[in-house]
Amino acid sequence: MNAKKNVRYLLLIVVCVGLGLVGYQQFGTITAANTNNADIAASVSPQLKDGLNIYYFHGNQRCTTCVRMEKFTQSTVMNQFLKQVRDGEMQLNLVNVDLPENQHYIDDYQLVFRTVVIANTYNGVDTDWRRLDRVWELANNELAFSQYLTEEINAMVNQTKTNQALEVPSSKVPTHG
Known part of the structure; x- marks a missing residue:
């Protein structure tokens, strides 16, 4: 009878330790990542007035996938x-859309x-x-995520260069009269 009781207690201890480790992995990692990301986000300047702004949008509550996508x-x-x-x-801009001053981004970028x-x-x-919704599909594959992001950024840069080359400077627009 005493052996059964000891086995029960041992199993209960194993389950409690396992749950504690899972909780630490899920919540401890996110807390540490948020602390580091807060330092990085604080160092980001206001968005560029001329250039390519790359935004990573997040909220107050963050899962490990969200933290991973920000890192990627x-x-x-x-x-x-x-x-x-x-x-x-x-410029990379890390934006918490749960903050009142950033909620306009929800409408701005749908x-x-x-x-x-x-x-x-x-x-x-x-x-x-461009909103890059495929990042969720690629969130577990850093190489594929990086390739997708790189391709989209390059496509935007090339599109911008093409559009600028097609523009006619206002001083060269012919006037009629």
């Missing part, structure tokens, strides 16, 4: 586009869930933007 976004931008970031042509948006901005106004 930061890593891709800093590894693939460091020169453009340094030259002030491109956000249904947390995601990445790239926006070409000229004189402080978005001339074009």
Whole structure:
């Protein structure tokens, strides 16, 4: 009888330790990531007035997938586009849309869930933007996520260059008269 009681207690201890570890992995990791991300987000300047703004939108409550997607976004931008970031042509903006001052982004970019948006901005106004909803499909594959983000950023940069090349400077527009 005493052996059965000891086995029960041992099993109860194993279950409690297991639940504690799962809770720590789920919530401890997110808390640590949020602390680090808050430092990074605090260092981000206001959005560029002219250039490509890359937004990672998140909320107050964050799952491990959201934290992972932010990490993948930061890593891709800093590894693939460091020169453009340094030259002030491109900027990563980490935006908490749960804050009242940032809720306009939900309407601006038709956000249904947390995601990445790239926006070409000229004189402080978005001339074009893309919401990258496929990031959720690719959230468990850093290479595929990075390739998708890189392709979309490059496509936006190329589209912007094409549009600028097609514009006729106002001084060269013929006048009739």
